[in-house]
Amino acid sequence: MPQLTSTTLLRGGLNLVTPAIAVPPGSCIAALNYEPEVRGYSRIGGYERFDGRPRPSSASYWLLRFTGGMTGIAAGNVVTGDTSGATGKALFDATVTSGSYADDDAEGYLILYAVTGAFDDGEDLEVSAVKVAEADGDAIEQGADNDEDDKLWLRAAIEATRTPIAAVPGSGPVRGVWTYNGAVYAFRNNVGGTACIMHKSSPTGWQAQSFGHTVAFNTGTTAFLEGETLTKGSVTAIIRRVVVTSGTWGTDDAVGYLVVSNIAGGSFTAGVATSPSGSATLAGAQVAITLPAGGRYAFVNHNFYGAGKTDRMYGCNGVGPAFMWDGTYLTPIRTGLTDALDKPTRIAEFSNHLFLGYDNGEVQFSGLGEPLSFLAIDDAGSFTFGSKVTDMLQSASSALVIFGRNRVSYLTGSDSTDFVLSPLADDAGAVEWTAQMIGNPVYQDDAGVRRMTTTQAFGNWRMGTITEAITPWFKAKKKAGAVAVASIRSRAADQYRLFMSDKSGITIYMGRKMPEILPFKLEIQVTCSCAGPFDGVGDAEQLFVGDDQGFVYQMDVGTSFDGQQISAFMLLPFNAVGSPQQKKRFHKATLEVDAGPDTQIAMSAEFGYGDPDQPPGQEQSFDISGSGGFWNNANWNEFYWSAPIQGIAEAYLDGVGRNVAIGILSDATYEEPHTLSALTFNFTYRGLVR
Structure with missing residues (x-):
């Protein structure tokens, strides 16, 4: 009897609610650490610790031969070319292939990493400014002459690059992470837990930032200008910001504070201080600007002033006033509320106003184009x-959506004269830290994850749950006490990711008509997250998270969970290939995989809803390479390479049942993510099920 075939595109995501007979064949009924995307199901990307130093996944190694060796070069030594100035760190002790150090004629090779510059042939090689050998040729990047050494040395370079990357200094979890002006900023309590410190990423790791000082004034008669020198007696300082909290300069009763730097001559005292343009009465000595301990940080970047290079970072933490950061100076934002109340937890920009949200339900907004002013006159x-x-969240339809735990409203208008707050829901709202803008607002509530959409008529919002297919997953998390702690959107992948308090989470792919969902489990406990441009790459989005141990991680980079293996599996639904009441003999399963070199996955089969009288198919392991050939296939001699673009794995099944389900397993540390795109069965009919 000729064999028939049935091909299914792998898409649809996890489905835990549809009866087994009706689950779409491209969906899955169990999965971990795969994510839905445009081509199908991809093994989740890796993540790497981050502090601004080179990424482990960008590491490489260089082979440098030497001659005239006089002194051994040990792993970790920094080798410098005396003429070129090139440097590199030794991954291993130097390998001597002939001669000896004792006779000053050792020859061999070095394996270096973190190389800068280019070594010159014949130049002296030095360690700590002492000659140890001479270069014999150029340093060759990834210059191993066999695959085994190439893998060994490259992986060693990756791990050596990872080792010095450090946690954010301090104690407790990372309380906020954000990107601004080409750098990543992370917030963590100091060692004593008495204040929170803002750190900036750099090529040498995290750098604590200093903020300057404030000095309060009253009876302001003439406005100070930024950049001028403030003088009171013999004490001087440079004025960096001028903030008025009440009164006006024109009525000689301006009250507020200055942000100053470069203080000289001691401390200010109460009394009249002047600058070339301004005059006011100082209330007393300058006060160092600090951030209080604790809290959870929220941010927004925006250019309120319209001029070039005036994009600023605005933040709040729930334990102190909001603030503005320009890369050098931090300005507290005081709204006029008492210190006990002026502790916003949420921040946003809308219609060129800065909005602050509070736990008591109050919302404050700044003056138009004046993020530091909360005066009605502005x-x-x-x-x-x-x-x-x-x-x-500011929506794409010119509205600011405001979420409460049991309420959703939206604000329209352009200023205080026409702002209108309209209710959307009074019986459901967003779990904190779960709202993201992905074309429209997406957020978690008690029913799952919802997406807000609008019809052509402005303001006609619709809120629909998009996670019905995994309702049991949410119920299980609730029963276990796991709650959402962070979320992030990946613009490039068209994904929404939700992180839970038990290191698990879900990825929702928004690129098809029906969102697709798959779960993941990390090795870290995420405490905060952000997405934004970084490292001078323009608008290219980078994803970062902070964890409970004080580390910041960059997501979707590298091949591992920061050096640990990524274990992933997927169980596809029982597929009756269109005839659920007819027995079949399943002869072969062909899996189409888009993969990098040396990808290894395993596959097994279950027949007839796992019928105990029908033994499952034996697990079969195979290697896939996406570069035009196949490597070691000793574990599965039925795997064939079909084309240089798409890997095709063929497994012979020889099982009987009304349907078949395929399980796929991957355990890898140094493999690029692979994508499962389609599955084809070869089968013959055997008769009706009786």
Whole structure:
């Protein structure tokens, strides 16, 4: 009897609610550490610890031969070319192939990493400014002459590059992470837990930032200008920011504070201080700007001023006032509320106003184009939301969506004269830290993850749950006490990711008509997250998370969970190939895989809903290479390479049942993610099920 074939595109995501007979064949009924994307199901990307130093995944090695060796070169030594100035670190002790150090004629080779510059042939090689050998030729990147050494040395370079990357200095979890002006900023309590310190990534690791000082003034009669020198007696300072909190210069009763730097001559004292343009009465000595311990940070970047290079980072933490950071100076933002109340937890920009949300349900907004001013004269104001604010998002349809735990509203308008707050829901809202803008707002509530969409008529919002297919997953998390702690959107992958308090989470692919969902489990406990441009790459989005141990990690880079193996599996649904009441003999399963070199996966089969009278197919392991050939296939001699673009794995099954389910397993540390795109069965009919 001729064999028939049935091909299924792998898409649809996890389905835990549809009856087994009706689950779409391209979906899956169990999965971990795969993610849905445009081509099918991809093994989840890796993550790497981060502090601004070179990424482990970007590491390489160089083979440098030497002659005239006089002194042994040990692993970790920094080798410098005396003429070229090139440097590199030794991955291993130097290998001597002839001669000896004792006779000053040792020859051999070095394996270096973190190489800078180019070594010159014949130049002296030095360690700690002492000659140890002479270069014999150029350093050759990835210059191993066999695959085994190439893998060994490259992996050693990756791990050596990973080792010095450090946690954010301090104690406790990372409380916030953000990208601004080409750098990553991370917030963590100091060792004593008495203050929170902002750190900036750099090529040498995390660098603690200093903020300058504030000095309060009253009876301001003439406005100070930024950049001028403030003078009071013999004490001087440079004025960096001028903030008025009440009164005006024109009525000689301006009250506020200055952010100053470069203080000289001691401390300011109460009394009249002047600058070339301004005059006011100082309230007393300058006060160092600090961030209080604790809290959870939220941010927004925006250019309120319209001029070039005035994009600023704005943040809040729930334990102190909001602030503005320009890369050098931090300015506290004081709204006029008492210190006990002026502790916003959420921050957003809308219609060129800075919005601050509070736990007591109040929302404050700054003056138009004036993020530091909360004076009515500058078009600032406030309103009551009616519930603890859990997030604020500016939608693409010119509205600010404000979330509470049991309430959702949206604000329209352009300034205080026409702002209108309209309710959307009074019985459901967003879990904090779960709202993201992916074309439209996406957030978690008690029913799962929802997506807000609008019809052509402005303001006609619709809120629909997009996670019905994995409702049991959410119920299990709730029963176990696991809650959402962070979320992130990947613009490049069109994905929403939700992180839970038990290191698990879900990825939702938004690129098809029906969102697709798959779960993941990390080796770290995420505490905060951000997505944004970094490292001078323009608008290219990078994803970062902080964890409970003080590390920051970059997501979707590398091939591992920061050096640990990624274990992933997927169980596809029982597929009756269109005839659920007819027995079949399944002869072969062909899996199409888009993979990098040396990808290894395993596959097994179950027949007839796991019928105990029908033994499951034996697990078969195979290697796949996406570069035009296949390597070691001793474990599965039925695997064939079909084309240089798409890997095709063929497994002979020889099982009987009304249907078949395929399980796929991957355990890897140094493999690039692979993508499962389609599955084809070869089968013959055997008769009706009786």
